[in-house]
Amino acid sequence: MRDVAIVSFSQLRGDPEGGVPEVLMLVPVVLEAIEKSGVPRKQIGFTCSGSCDYLTGAPFAFVQNLAATGAWPPISESHLEMDGAWALQEAWVRLQHGDIDTALVFASGRPSNSDLREVLCLQLDPYYLMPLWPDYISLAALQAQALLARTGHTEKDLAEIVVRARRAALSNPNAEISGEFTASELLQAPYVSSPLRAHDCPPISDGAAAMVLVAGDRARDLCERPAWIRGIDHRIDAQYPGVRDLSVSPSARLAGEHAGVGRGPVEVAELAAAFSHEELILREALGLGDEVLVNPSGGALCSNPMVATGLIRIGEAFRQIHEQGRERVLAHASSGPCLQQNLVCVLEAD
Amino acid sequence: MAGSEPVSFMQQMVSLEYKLRASPVAVDFARRLCAGTITGHACPECGLVYTPPSGFCSICVVPTNTREHEVEIADRGTVTAFTIVNPIQYRGQKEREVYAVASILLDGASGTIGQQRLGDVDLDRVRMGMRVEAVWLPEEKRKDSAAMGAGLASAIHHWRPVDEPDTPLEEFAEHII
Numbered sequence: 170m171r172d173v174a175i176v177s178f179s180q181l182r183g184d185p186e187g188g189v190p191e192v193l194m195l196v197p198v199v200l201e202a203i204e205k206s207g208v209p210r211k212q213i214g215f216t217c218s219g220s221c222d223y224l225t226g227a228p229f230a231f232v233q234n235l236a237a238t239g240a241w242p243p244i245s246e247s248h249l250e251m252d253g254a255w256a257l258q259e260a261w262v263r264l265q266h267g268d269i270d271t272a273l274v275f276a277s278g279r280p281s282n283s284d285l286r287e288v289l290c291l292q293l294d295p296y297y298l299m300p301l302w303p304d305y306i307s308l309a310a311l312q313a314q315a316l317l318a319r320t321g322h323t324e325k326d327l328a329e330i331v332v333r334a335r336r337a338a339l340s341n342p343n344a345e346i347s348g349e350f351t352a353s354e355l356l357q358a359p360y361v362s363s364p365l366r367a368h369d370c371p372p373i374s375d376g377a378a379a380m381v382l383v384a385g386d387r388a389r390d391l392c393e394r395p396a397w398i399r400g401i402d403h404r405i406d407a408q409y410p411g412v413r414d415l416s417v418s419p420s421a422r423l424a425g426e427h428a429g430v431g432r433g434p435v436e437v438a439e440l441a442a443a444f445s446h447e448e449l450i451l452r453e454a455l456g457l458g459d460e461v462l463v464n465p466s467g468g469a470l471c472s473n474p475m476v477a478t479g480l481i482r483i484g485e486a487f488r489q490i491h492e493q494g495r496e497r498v499l500a501h502a503s504s505g506p507c508l509q510q511n512l513v514c515v516l517e518a519d
Numbered sequence: 520m521a522g523s524e525p526v527s528f529m530q531q532m533v534s535l536e537y538k539l540r541a542s543p544v545a546v547d548f549a550r551r552l553c554a555g556t557i558t559g560h561a562c563p564e565c566g567l568v569y570t571p572p573s574g575f576c577s578i579c580v581v582p583t584n585t586r587e588h589e590v591e592i593a594d595r596g597t598v599t600a601f602t603i604v605n606p607i608q609y610r611g612q613k614e615r616e617v618y619a620v621a622s623i624l625l626d627g628a629s630g631t632i633g634q635q636r637l638g639d640v641d642l643d644r645v646r647m648g649m650r651v652e653a654v655w656l657p658e659e660k661r662k663d664s665a666a667m668g669a670g671l672a673s674a675i676h677h678w679r680p681v682d683e684p685d686t687p688l689e690e691f692a693e694h695i696i
């Protein structure tokens with residue numbers, strides 16, 4: 170495999186109010202990621218983006234987003250109706266071809282346009298499940314219930330995860346929720362959908378993120394401490410939640426195995442656990458022990474710009490290597506109901 | 520397949536509501552339009568003039584969101600392409616008569632505005648290169664589109680021919696779309 174590294178990352182702080190057109194959210198982040206990378210914009214070999222037209226509310230909305238890259242003369246690009254983490258995977262594959270050395274990856278989401286509890290129903294099986302309009306929080310609650318029933322974990326354990334995430338988020342300027350809380354005070358809140366309370370659910374905000382990938386020695390020339398993508402894999406569980414054991418995530422386990430998570434010690438893991446219970450499922454699936462620092466950014470529980478969240482996890486993992494001096498970091502992204510799809514990426518320092 | 524049961528159908532109505540909010544740039548454009556002025560943004564790097572403006576140059580990726588980038592655009596220009604529409608009478612169709620829509624390159628703009636209604640013109644006479652001018656709605660009828668950032672049609676009823684020589688093809692050849 171050709172060695173490919175992340176050399177720059179930029180993100181927009183999640184905006185719960187929304188209202189900024191997607192392309193205008195993207196312009197500053199794309200420009201910043203490119204500038205930090207040191208690669209001239211016109212020299213980028215491939216561009217790949219992730220966004221969701223169902224969130225924007227218009228067909229082919231993603232085409233407008235390309236304007237943020239100055240796509241004239243025409244550029245080589247691709248788009249995924251997925252979280253930007255999958256755009257990163259496609260860019261990584263593209264760089265394996267060997268004919269180009271640089272790629273730009275970006276993602277944007279604008280959930281403020283619509284009611285997510287309705288829109289996300291459209292990602293469900295259209296015949297048997299979608300007509301029931303089960304909203305994503307209720308589905309997540311079913312998964313949380315299944316996990317608590319199997320493992321004996323309690324709602325207090327879930328609250329403790331939130332306490333830790335919000336404390337970690339105090340040092341993350343991009344987090345929307347942060348602060349010192351105690352589990353017992355959080356547990357005073359009413360259920361949103363049992364066993365989940367508001368604090369167990371992610372905030373909803375518009376957002377965007379971008380990064381630049383560079384292959385081979387050029388990454389070392391451009392970046393003091395690049396983060397090398399040493400493993401990346403994506404697996405999918407059955408689409409219908411009713412045929413799965415929701416308390417486990419076989420797809421996350423497989424993705425972790427194929428990405429080579431176990432080949433060395435993991436210092437930090439940035440998990441796209443948007444709901445508190447998802448962290449427990451993912452820790453188990455990925456075999457992460459207590460020695461692993463999970464979500465030092467506060468994670469998706471504290472800032473969750475839909476469709477950019479996964480790419481931001483990879484960006485945070487990059488920061489851990491580039492700025493914090495870590496050697497080996499795991500990043501995870503998810504898509505679909507109840508952690509249906511999982512992508513795992515292992516980043517290493519030189 | 521003898522003996523098999525007939526296929527049964529079920530109806531599943533899906534409706535999603537979106538609340539689209541206009542950007543400040545679009546709101547500004549709409550407010551000026553309601554006051555009778557078409558505005559654009561000029562890129563400080565390449566000089567291209569965008570109308571309606573989007574707040575940045577999509578070629579240079581340079582923001583154009585301050586007053587200094589704003590320029591006034593003429594309410595007259597050149598038809599670069601057109602379509603004669605024979606409206607099919609499907610349910611909900613409001614058009615009854617044949618009509619023409621055009622792409623118009625406004626004087627002072629670097630790109631065309633699309634889907635503009637032509638009027639006061641013999642449809643046989645519509646042609647590329649034809650010079651046209653805006654017929655504005657009376658001020659009180661201009662929709663207060665500032666809230667939604669709607670297009671030119673919220674203030675301009677249609678475009679009519681003006682008595683000027685046609686623009687030579689080479690001057691708009693790049694804008695035939």
Ligand SMILES: [Zn+2]
Binds near residue numbers: 562564578581
């Ligand atoms: Zn320009």
